[in-house]
Amino acid sequence: MTSKKIAIIGAGISGLACAGQLSQADYAVTVFDKSQGVGGRMSHRDFEKWGADHGAQYFTTKDPLFTAEVQKWIKEGVASPWLGKIATYTHGQSKAxxxxxxxxxxxxxMTAPAKFLAKGLNIELNHTITSINxxxxxxxxxIHDEQSLTDQFEQVIFAIPxxxxxxxxxxxxxxxxxxxxxxxMLPCWTLMAYLKQPLDLPFDGAFVNDSLFSWIARDNTKPERPRYETWVAQASHAWSQEHVDLSxxxxxxxxxxxxxxxxxxxxxxYQSHLWRYAKLETESTINFSLDSQMQLGLCGDWLRASTIEGAWLSGYLLAQEFISLND
Ligand SMILES: Cc1cc2nc3c(=O)[nH]c(=O)nc-3n(C[C@H](O)[C@H](O)[C@H](O)COP(=O)(O)OP(=O)(O)OC[C@H]3O[C@@H](n4cnc5c(N)ncnc54)[C@H](O)[C@@H]3O)c2cc1C
Structure with missing residues (x-):
């Protein structure tokens, strides 16, 4: 039994996947996140009378490890297939x-799988890590510039952009x-919209070709959502980059x-949100990175692919490598 103390900065899906594996291997893990909740870009925003998934829209599976993980999420009731009709939309014409x-x-x-992974972990929310010493x-x-955390750690893992x-x-x-x-990393301006009347469009999600938006989706067609009409529209990375410094x-x-x-x-x-570090420009094959001498590590979607699968695998694989090196 080891009690090596590990700090993970970032409670997005990569940090949580990493923390779960290390905790199971009996490391003493503490996860820090600057936000009020877990999930990072796998997120949902609630307003007074409505809400929408304003980060990741859905996930797909390819790798057998992640496929098995998603099956677990489905069994636990925190994920479900989305049967929405997906199309391309160009000049007002949609094509399935x-x-x-x-x-x-x-x-x-969208936050549900992250909340599930966070169960039983030691997580400190509202903690912005501003430096390490x-x-x-x-x-x-x-945290927050001046205040030192009293705890000390043998290893620090950065699960942040x-x-x-x-x-x-x-x-x-x-x-x-x-x-x-x-x-x-490329930015993404996102619009969340509530409509009193349902929109008469023949799709629930569409890759858009001739607009400043590159994706729009009818959020309320996802399972277990309230029925009122909500849409999420994501601006293209090029448009978002041009407008990244605007309010x-x-x-x-x-x-x-x-x-x-x-x-x-x-x-x-409606409400808007700017994701300053939304997606990776070019996929990576690194998966994760460890500086064994300094006892520091990196994981996150940006070391593999800008998807929930890529992020989860990065955190999972870093933990496995760490465990095998310390066996
Ligand atoms: C608009 C948008 C749409 C997307 N659509 C899809 C999609 O449809 N399908 C898909 O598979 N993927 C999609 N993605 C990508 C997917 O959301 C990400 O790949 C994945 O969620 C990244 O997880 P992560 O753990 O690597 O990072 P993050 O989720 O970014 O987690 C990092 C965490 O670190 C915290 N943090 C950062 N700095 C500090 C600090 N100094 N101190 C403490 N905490 C800190 C943040 O608060 C955050 O919670 C989308 C992303 C965006 C933004």
């Missing part, structure tokens, strides 16, 4: 997508900093107008 892909979603919201042969994490990881690592690991430098107030008129032009409907209620 001729793919046989099975799409899954979290139920009752080497104290003798241990790591000490600082590369720009944020590099900021914390640069002083201590040239190796991991170089890995961070190789990844480029919500500056961007929302363009998003709402484009939604209206695309669907013929006006939004009765």
């Amino acid at each position: 997508l001729a793919d046989t892909k099975q799409r899954f979603v979290g139920v009752p919201a 080497r104290a003798h042969d241990h790591w000490e994490l600082c 590369p720009v944020q990881a590099k900021h914390l690592i640069a002083r201590y690991s040239k190796q991991l900093s170089a890995v961070c430098d190789q990844a480029n 919500h107030y500056e961007v929302e008129p363009a998003l709402v107008e484009a939604f209206n032009a695309l669907t013929g409907a006006s939004c009765d209620l």
Whole structure:
């Protein structure tokens, strides 16, 4: 039995997958996240009377390890297939997508699998890690600039996007900093809309070709959602990049107008969200990275593929490598 203390920064799906494996192997794991809840980009936003999945829209499975994990989620009632009609949408014409892909979603919201993985783990929410310090042969994490965490850790794993990881690592690991430098994350402006009347469109999700949006979806067609009409529309990475420095107030008129032009409907209620580090520009084959000398590690979607599967596998594989090295 080992009691090696490990800190994981980030309670997205990669950090939680990693934490679960390490906890099962009897490591003393603490996960820190700056948000109020777990899940990271696998997320759902609730407003006064409505809500929508405003990050990842669905997930697919390819790798046998992740396929088995999703079957577990389905059995536990935290994921379910989404049978929504998926199409391409160009110049007002929709064409059903001729793919046989099975799409899954979290139920009752996209955050559900993350909440399931978080059960039984030691998770500190509302903790923004602003720096790490080497104290003798241990790591000490600082939250909110000044305040040091009293706990010390033998190993720190960063399950956060590369720009944020590099900021914390640069002083201590040239190796991991170089890995961070190789990844480029693209932004995504997202519009969430509530409509009083259902939209008369022949699809529930569509890859859009001639708009500032690249994807729109009828969120309420996902299983176990309230029935009122909600849509999520994601701007293309190119458009989002051009508008990345603008505020919500500056961007929302363009998003709402484009939604209206695309669907013929006006939004009765709406909110926007900017994902500054939404998706990886080019897929990676690294899976994870470890600096064994400094006892630091990196995992996250950006080390494999910008999907829930890619993120989960990255965290899972890092934990397996760590366990085998420390056996
Ligand atoms: C708009 C959008 C649409 C997407 N659509 C899909 C899709 O349809 N299908 C699909 O499979 N994938 C999709 N993805 C990608 C998928 O959501 C991600 O690949 C996956 O969720 C990433 O998980 P992660 O654990 O690597 O990182 P994240 O989910 O980003 O988790 C990182 C966590 O670290 C925390 N954090 C960051 N910095 C700090 C700090 N300094 N201190 C403490 N905590 C910190 C954050 O709060 C966050 O919770 C989409 C992503 C976006 C943004």
